[in-house]
Amino acid sequence: MRNIKMTVEYDGARYLGWQRLGDSDKTVQGKIENILSNMTGEEIEIVGSGRTDAGTHAHGQVANFKTESVMTLEAMQEHLNRYLPRDIVVKEVLDVPDRFHARYHAISKKYSYYIWNNTVPSAFERNRSFHVSDELNYSLMHQASQKFVGRHDFLGFSSLKKSKKSTVRTIESIKIIEHGNLVQFAFVGEGFLYNQIRIIMGTILAIGAGRMQLEDIDAIFTSGIRAQAGETVPAHGLFLDEVYYEEV
Amino acid sequence: MRNIKMTVEYDGARYLGWQRLGDSDKTVQGKIENILSNMTGEEIEIVGSGRTDAGTHAHGQVANFKTESVMTLEAMQEHLNRYLPRDIVVKEVLDVPDRFHARYHAISKKYSYYIWNNTVPSAFERNRSFHVSDELNYSLMHQASQKFVGRHDFLGFSSLKKSKKSTVRTIESIKIIEHGNLVQFAFVGEGFLYNQIRIIMGTILAIGAGRMQLEDIDAIFTSGIRAQAGETVPAHGLFLDEVYYEEV
Structure with missing residues (x-):
């Protein structure tokens, strides 16, 4: 039995996300599994590194599957x-x-979240970035982003209800990289809660636009109340860039 | 009567090109005219700087139209x-x-023509670049491109039959700019013949891949025989970037 690891890039615009939903042909996992099953004559199930939401993209989703196929990798x-x-x-x-x-x-x-920061939208980046026409204070956004780095209880920055599962996570780094009007917010972390990046982004952007203050972040860490944070920005600005593995 | 100049960006993937075709809703000109006519209550006709083919994109198409509207530009x-x-x-x-x-x-x-030069295609650049998996010699392609710069009879590099109209044109510059696997070929010229850039590109790429020789370009300038040149590469790699005007 072979174990095959693959790295997958996808433009999520047309899909309901990564994870297979019954017989729907509209998920990335479903598309790949159908082809692998036809190819091998086995019923292949692939394991992804994690889900991505409807409309979310990937430059480097990772998945693995078991097969008895003797085909070359190529x-x-x-x-x-x-x-x-x-x-x-x-x-x-x-x-x-x-x-x-x-x-x-x-x-x-x-993960990277992309915004298109210009009064006029972009015909080309429309499905791969969130259009923000506000004038943004990049220095303030940098300060805001650094408040999320480290080990915190992100309950107030997730779509989860208070549950028995821990909402403590560690964000290793957040970097803001400007490519002209297209601005990338790159997040590295051990794992993220549902909607965590999209809510953090909504909060950073609200601070950049002057609708929230830096101190609000501390208050939300303390209260854990999601309603005090920024909006959940749309899925179509989000990319899963890379998955890092321990040696096995 | 006002004369309004506008600069338009479009992702041409869904369109039959710039130029209106009867009542078709599938051209960029048609889309804009319909909205302007509804907006002003006049029958607006816009004049573009030139056509773009089905699937071709624009970062900076320019058009103008006459109107009696008193609306602000904003x-x-x-x-x-x-x-x-x-x-x-x-x-x-x-x-x-x-x-x-x-x-x-x-x-x-x-104009810019984009290729995606990698063995593996790109999920994101698929409609905005031509996928070339050949290993390309960039130094040879640079030399090839410089042979097209200047004033030449481009009959052999166009889809025109021999006609009374001149096929002499001047290309001011061709630059090759690598953005990782995405490679831009930027053309500046006073005007281009039908399919001229796409056939020149097919020829440059054939030379880069070793399927044609540098000297073939001179031979085609002499013979004017289009069949000796490279293939017409697909429209979806082509962008109209900018139109330059004299002072009026």
Whole structure:
């Protein structure tokens, strides 16, 4: 039995997200599984590093699957890219040790959120960035972003109700990179709560636009009340860039 | 009577090109005219700097139109961008002298052709670049491109049959700019023949891949035989970036 690891890029605009939903043809996992199952004659199930929401993109989602196929890696990748729709691309295929698990062994992930910061929208970036016409204070946004770095209880910055599960997470870094009007907010962390990045982004942008203050972040960490934070910005600005693994 | 000049960006993937075709709703000109006509109550006709083919994009198409409307420029632009589909954006609207004509007064244009040069295609650049998996010799392609700069009879590099109209044109510059795997070929010239850039690109890429030789370019300038040149690369890699005007 082989264990295959693959790295997948997708433009999420047309999909209901990564995770397969019954027989729906509208998920990335479903698309890939159908092709692999046809290719191998086995019923292939792939394990992704984690879900991505409807409309969210990936430069480097990672998944693995077990197969008895003896195809070469090259032939496998070529077959996948020939039959996958053009908005899903398998960038790399590797044989990995049997114990490798794309979700359990992920130690951290990099996500980027892109905004298009201009009074006029962009015809090209419309599905891959959130259009923000506000004049933003980048120095304040940098300060705001650094308040999220480190180990915190992110309950107030997630869509979760208070639950028994811990909402403590560690964000390793947040970087703001300007590419002209297209601005990237790169997050690296061990794991993120549901909607955590999109709510943090809504909060950073509210501070940049002067609708919230830096001190509000501390207050929300203390209160844990999600309603005090910024809006949940749209999924279509979010990219899963990279998944980092421990040695297995 | 006002004369309004506008700069338009569009993602051409869904359109049959710039130029209106009867009542078709599938051209950029048609989309804009419909909105302007509804906005002003007049029958507005816009004059573009030139056509762009089906699937071709623009960062800076220029057009003008006459109107008796007294709307502010700001209100006009806002109205257009509110009602236009999100893949067409009006970037600028200006009052210009009555005699300004977007086609007649254009003195040169900048186009860019993008290729995605990697064995694996790109999920994101798929509609905005031509996927080339060949290993390309960039130094040879630079030399090839410089052979097209200057004043030449481009008959062999156009889709025109021999006609009474001159096929002599001047290309001011061709620059190759690498953005990682995405490579831009930027053309500036006083005007281009039908398919000229796409055939020149097919020829440069054939030379880069070793399927044609540098000397072939000279031979085609001499023979004027289009069949000797490279393929016509797809429209979806082509962008009209900018139109330059004389003072009017």
